[in-house]
Amino acid sequence: MxxxxxxxxxxxxxxxxxxxxxxxxxxxxxxxxxxxxxxxxxxxxxxxxxxxxxxxxxxxxxxxxxxxAASHAITKDDLDVVFEDDHIVVVSKPPGVLTVPGKDESNPSLNRAVFERFGSESGRMDKMVVHRLGMDTSGLVVFARTDAALRAMNALFRARKVTRKYEAxxxxxxxxxxxxxxxxxxxxxxxxxxxxxxxxxxxxxxxxxxxxxxxxxxxxxxxxxxxxxxxxxxxxxxxxxxxxxxxxxxxxxxxxxxxxxxxxxxxxxxxxxxxxxxxxxxxxxxxxxxxxxxxxxxxxxxxxxxxRQGKPMCVHAKSISFRHPVTKEQLSFESESSF
Structure with missing residues (x-):
C-alpha cells in the first residue's frame, strides 16, 4: 500500500x-x-x-x-550458466533472487552462488560484481572472475559499450x-x-x-x-x-x-x-x-x-553484448523470458 x-x-x-x-x-x-x-x-x-x-x-x-531478506535461496547447483571462461561468467538470474546480498551478507544471492561455484582471483565475492539486476527482474548477469576482467568490464559499462536489451x-x-x-x-x-x-x-x-x-x-x-x-x-x-x-x-x-x-x-x-x-x-x-x-x-x-498478484514482475534481461574484457572477442548472449 x-x-x-x-x-x-x-x-x-x-x-x-x-x-x-x-x-x-x-x-x-x-x-x-x-x-x-x-x-x-x-x-x-x-x-x-x-x-x-x-x-x-x-x-x-x-x-x-x-x-x-525474503530473497529466494539459490545454490551453486541451481545456476543457469550461459557462458564461462577463466575471466568471466554469464548466468541467467531467476526472478525473486537478489543479485548481491546487500548490507546483510546472510541474504541469499546470485553473487554468493556464483562465487561458491567459480571463485575469484581476489578471493572476495564482492570483487566479482560488474552490474546488477533488481530482485524482481530476471535475466542475464555478468560476473568477473579476475581483477583484470573486473576493471575492464567496469570500464565498458562506464563508456556505455555494453548493449543490454530487455523484454517486458x-x-x-x-x-x-x-x-x-x-x-x-x-x-x-x-x-x-x-x-x-x-x-x-x-x-x-x-x-x-x-x-x-x-x-x-x-x-x-x-x-x-x-x-x-x-x-x-x-x-x-x-x-x-x-x-x-x-x-x-x-x-x-x-x-x-x-x-x-x-x-x-x-x-x-x-x-x-x-x-x-x-x-x-x-x-x-x-x-x-x-x-x-x-x-x-x-x-x-x-x-x-x-x-497478477503474487506473481513475478514481467521484465527480463534478454540479451547482452560486449567485447570480452581480456580476449577482446565480441560476445553476445541471449536468454528466453518465462512470460
Whole structure:
C-alpha cells in the first residue's frame, strides 16, 4: 500500500503542473507550463518537511531490507550458466533472487552462488560484481572472475559499450511500433528512496533540503536517461490488454525501465513499486495531463494488478553484448523470458 504524505497536497497547491523538461518521443507531453505559486514557498515547505522526508525514507528502507531478506535461496547447483571462461561468467538470474546480498551478507544471492561455484582471483565475492539486476527482474548477469576482467568490464559499462536489451510486458496496448523515452530521473522526496521523472519545480525545491537530514543521494541532480522501445506484439493476458516490448536501456539508471514505462502510461505488468497502487509515485511522478493518449486507464491497470498478484514482475534481461574484457572477442548472449 502506498504511503500517503501530507506534503503531496501542499506541493499540489503550490504547483499546478510537473513542468517536464524533456519530452517523451514521439508523443510529447503537454510541455513546459508555468508553475502556479511561489517556488520560494515550495522550497520552504520542503525544507520544513526535511525530518519527515528522512523518517519516510527510513521506513521505506526498512521495508526494502525485509524484502531483501525474503530473497529466494539459490545454490551453486541451481545456476543457469550461459557462458564461462577463466575471466568471466554469464548466468541467467531467476526472478525473486537478489543479485548481491546487500548490507546483510546472510541474504541469499546470485553473487554468493556464483562465487561458491567459480571463485575469484581476489578471493572476495564482492570483487566479482560488474552490474546488477533488481530482485524482481530476471535475466542475464555478468560476473568477473579476475581483477583484470573486473576493471575492464567496469570500464565498458562506464563508456556505455555494453548493449543490454530487455523484454517486458506492459499494461495496455502501446500505439507506436517504435519510440524513445527521454526523461531525466531524480530521487523522489515525496516517496523516498524511489525514483521519478525530474522536473524543474522538483529540482528547485531540493534547495530547501538538508543533506545531513535526507542524505546526499536525494539531493543529486537529474540524471539524463534514455530508453528505446520496440513493440514485439500486442497481446491479451488474463483477458487484459498488454504489450510485449523490447526495451534498450541506453543510460542504465536506477529503476529506469520501470519509471519510464510508468511515465508513458504503460507500467510494467506486476510492478508493485511503480505500477498500480505501488509504493512510488504513480505515472513516474507525472500528472495525467502529461501522459500520451494511448495510456492504460486505471481500471485496466487495477484488473491486471489483481490478476497478477503474487506473481513475478514481467521484465527480463534478454540479451547482452560486449567485447570480452581480456580476449577482446565480441560476445553476445541471449536468454528466453518465462512470460
Amino acid at each position: 502506498r504511503l500517503h504524505w501530507s506534503l503531496s497536497a501542499l506541493l499540489a497547491a503550490l504547483s499546478a503542473s510537473s513542468g517536464v523538461v524533456v519530452a517523451f518521443a514521439p508523443a510529447a507531453p503537454a510541455g513546459d507550463r508555468a508553475a502556479v505559486g511561489s517556488n520560494s514557498a515550495l522550497r520552504q515547505v520542503v525544507a520544513a518537511a526535511g525530518p519527515d522526508v528522512k523518517a519516510r525514507q527510513d521506513i521505506s528502507l526498512e521495508r526494502l531490507r525485509a524484502k531483501d 510486458l506492459v499494461c495496455g496496448h502501446v500505439s507506436n511500433d517504435v519510440g524513445s523515452i527521454d526523461y531525466p530521473l531524480m530521487r523522489d522526496y515525496d516517496f523516498p528512496p524511489f525514483m521519478r521523472v525530474s522536473t524543474e519545480d522538483r529540482q528547485r525545491a531540493l534547495a530547501g533540503l538538508d543533506a545531513g537530514e535526507v542524505g546526499k543521494k536525494l539531493l543529486e541532480g537529474p540524471k539524463d536517461s534514455l530508453t528505446r522501445y520496440e513493440v514485439l506484439s500486442r497481446e491479451s493476458l488474463d483477458g487484459n490488454d498488454v504489450t510485449r516490448l523490447a526495451l534498450t536501456s541506453v543510460s542504465g539508471r536506477t529503476h529506469q525501465l520501470n519509471v519510464h514505462c510508468a511515465a508513458i502510461g504503460h507500467p510494467i505488468v506486476g510492478d508493485a513499486v511503480y505500477g498500480y497502487d505501488g509504493e512510488a509515485a504513480s505515472n513516474g511522478g507525472l500528472d495525467e495531463i502529461d501522459l500520451p493518449e494511448d495510456r492504460a486507464d486505471v481500471g485496466l491497470q487495477r484488473s491486471i494488478a489483481a490478476a
